[in-house]
Amino acid sequence: MTDADIIVVGAGPAGSCAAIAAARSGKRVVLIERGPFPGSKNMYGGVIYPRILDELIPQWFETAPIQRWVIRRSTMVLSDTGALNIDYRSNAWGQAPYNGATAYRPDFDNWLAQQAVAAGADLICSTTVTGLLRDDQGRVCGVSTDRPDGDLTASVVIACDGVNSFLAKQAGLYPNANADNYTLGVKETLSLSKHIIDERFGVRDNQGVDIEILGGTSGVNGGGFIYTNLDTIAVGVVLKLSKLSAQKKRPEDIIAELKRHPAIAPLVEGGEVVEYSAHLIPEAGLEMMPKMVADGLLIAGDAAALCLAAGIWLEGVNFAMASGMYAGQSASAAIDASNVSAASLKSYTNRLNETFVLQDHKKLRKIPHLVLSDRVQHRYPAFVTGVVERMFRVDNPTPKPGVRRIVREERKKAGIKLSELVRDALTGLKGFG
């Protein structure tokens, strides 16, 4: 007999949801976490969209350790001295059924893992999985760990071991793990009083703000973000790995420069750095996704590159929770059918294909690379802020120029060819439309 029916590697959002789903199906589940507690290795860039939890944890919002509910969502385009800010506010997002939330990932992930424990999963922390075990047919049948006599056997292993997923790589499922497909996220958590945060960001009680920023990353392709916790704010940047090393800029210097920008400085001023953090992001979406199924093995969450980095939509925790849940359900169904072959476990990818998890990624497949292209990164922000600056500048006694003329002149000034603009607009329309 195996040590468990299902071993889940990694107690992040994907792993804990896999464990909850599998335990609810009556399976013996072992959830293994290498950190001293779930979430201790995890950070992120701002917002959790938890409504996918409705299925596994009804009324999740009553117990989840949320910092603030995001009721203001801004997209900011920075030029050297100016900023165009598109800011949407909905106070309804601060009430059930809610939309986005900010949280400290160590708190949130730990809470989610405790839901798995409550569902009957065994959680083992401070244990690093070092490899996959295979039977004489080459099928995955368990994991090795760094504990003495630490091998554990199971019918199915669900690898939710994060963006570096050495298990998916060891299984040969990851052909596209190269630097072009990843970004580095670095973040400062800044201490500010709740009162100052409320005043500065125009919110009350547990209302929160998420600002996503294009430009302001010192010429390194990427983006920035600021979001509010209860009595801290987070400011960070996401940087394309291949550009970062080519441009000889240090990540913390890029944050410092963003914080000095005239549109950002008043928001972060006086905030003392109370924690610094760094993490990789699987940025390229569908272009980099591994095979997610093998005999006895499923891959979910960041390990499967299920992170949506599509400019105006930046999501990951929800994709992790959903893919983990479907992996737990498919693994359980395969065990019930006494067939854990790749063919039987394929119900997992079928489920991903039927739901937002892969449908969003397919629709937006060209967007991650477009967002990180030199045009969107460097020339379009100059173009857009240039147009808006001239539209609102009153040059009396000179009469107002027509908008079409401004657009034409600013486009040329930013060095954008009309053909490029049309092509990118079509790609954008196809993805976002």
Next chain:
Amino acid sequence: MTIWPDISFQDRIDTSEFRIHERAHITVNDDSCRGCTTRECVVACPANLFVPTSDGGILFNYENCYECGTCYLVCNKEGAITWTYPEGGFGIVFHRT
């Protein structure tokens, strides 16, 4: 104009909790690094753990590693960086992230 005191790199790193194990979970191959002219790791590592030495090598400190994976992904020298996770329970521990 500085509107708040800049934080030194060491103070920045000191805001993170590292539970340090005696075993280095990342090692660099000095021979490969000696021949490397691009040294992507030196710039990109968020913890600034790769330090060029005066004799052309690379000195690596594993203690303050965020375990992000940037170094082995940007490194273009096969086998120069051997990367594993630290022992269970050790390494970076995040709190308000």
